[in-house]
Amino acid sequence: MVAKFTDRFGEKEEIFFKLLKYDEGGRYAIQAFSICRDDGGEWSEPYAMITVNLPQYELPEPKVHGFYAFIDTNNCPWAEQVLFDTGIGIPTGKFRTSGFCNYPIYFIFVSNLKKYRCEI
Secondary structure (H helix, E strand, O other): OOEEEEOOOOOEEEEEEEEEEOOOOOOEEEEEEEEEEEOOEEEEEEEEEOEEOOOOOOOOOOEOOEEEEEEOOOOOOOHHHHHHHHOOEEEEEEEEEEOOEEEEEEEEEHHHHHHOOOOO
16 A cells, blocks of 8 residues: 655655664664656655654653654655554654754554555
């Protein structure tokens, strides 16, 4: 399954997600990949990191059904809407500041994230 949205330039995007871990701190990371198509076939390309690593800040401990993550709304202003629309994540209402950006903390449902993981 893929997540669909319209980017800030009006282009329709189809993405899927990979669950990774950050080297520093070992927290979970979510990377989005776009699905590309042309006459030559179909392939995927890295699109964006949905999460941002802020190891200087504490996050609540992971739960049985998911984990907490900082969402990179600075580079991915569409990320919150995609996470909400797909049921992958919900906002906690808490934020942490790094530089000039406030990053929201989301609870990520692993089972819903797995629905949007695929390989091409």
